[in-house]
């Protein structure tokens with residue numbers, strides 16, 4: 363197997379792109395692909411400021427490294443959930459700290475325990491749907507923080523596999539609300555920071571190769587509360603299809619991004635009010651975050 367560019371020994375084979383690359387040309391190819399997606403979907407202005415939500419996993423670390431290398435002003439944000447079981451939060455935090463130190467990326471650690479004197483395990487006793495509440499918590503912190511620092515956008519590490527699996531699941535259910543919101547970019551609105559997913563067109567195998575190439579050391583611990591990995595079944599069905607028709611996953615998702623405007627009218631959400639505590643838009647006041655963490659009633 364030879365590199366498409368220099369005919370040197372290939373280090374990665376990408377059937378979806380009908381190509382193989384040596385390390386150097388894969389690196390350039392990967393960055394170029396993401397630069398193109400950022401431009402196509404108007405994710406960031408050149409040299410713009412971006413908060414990257416870092417979980418310690420490879421996807422968000424790769425997102426930060428790529429944006430940093432493309433010349434954006436990157437700041438990492440890690441939400442420390444205070445989950446000590448299996449060393450989950452401490453190990454995740456350490457992975458983020460190590461990465462940021464090596465690559466010269468500033469990191470903000472937002473610790474629930476430091477802010478509110480308790481973490482996810484303390485509220486897990488009271489709330490059965492802890493993963494959903496944890497999601498609400500993380501999204502609130504990321505949004506509030508991005509607005510507070512005035513960055514151009516908030517980036518998460520969602521990948522093509524995540525986006526295509528969610529699309530597949532939402533199509534099977536004809537969930538029009540989510541079908542309108544599966545884009546790689548969600549624009550800023552009053553009280554909502556712009557949300558971007560720079561890896562939305564990058565498949566798992568490419569991201570894994572890029573992480574290996576740059577010796578990214580993601581956290582290995584998994585969340586003790588996590589149920590089955592999200593959309594796992596949908597991902598494996600799509601990967602089976604991809605195996606037979608390389609490029610199918612990307613065509614499926616990219617096609618959707620061109621058609622998504624058709625679902626726009628379905629975005630109607632419950633009317634929003636302003637949370638009396640944090641001042642952000644929410645379905646109720648106080649918002650769920652302020653009720654849980656700030657004990658607001």
Ligand code: AMP
Nearest residue numbers: 415416417421422439440441518519520
């Ligand atoms: P997940 O829903 O766990 O697959 O995470 C999706 C994305 O959310 C990740 O790629 C990160 O960008 C972000 N994220 C997840 N957990 C955290 C965390 N504890 N702190 C900051 N960002 C996170």
Ligand code: FES
Nearest residue numbers: 493496585587588
């Ligand atoms: Fe939030 Fe597991 S990461 S409950």
Ligand code: ZN
Nearest residue numbers: 365368384387
């Ligand atoms: Zn080459």
Ligand code: ZN
Nearest residue numbers: 637640649652
């Ligand atoms: Zn609030």
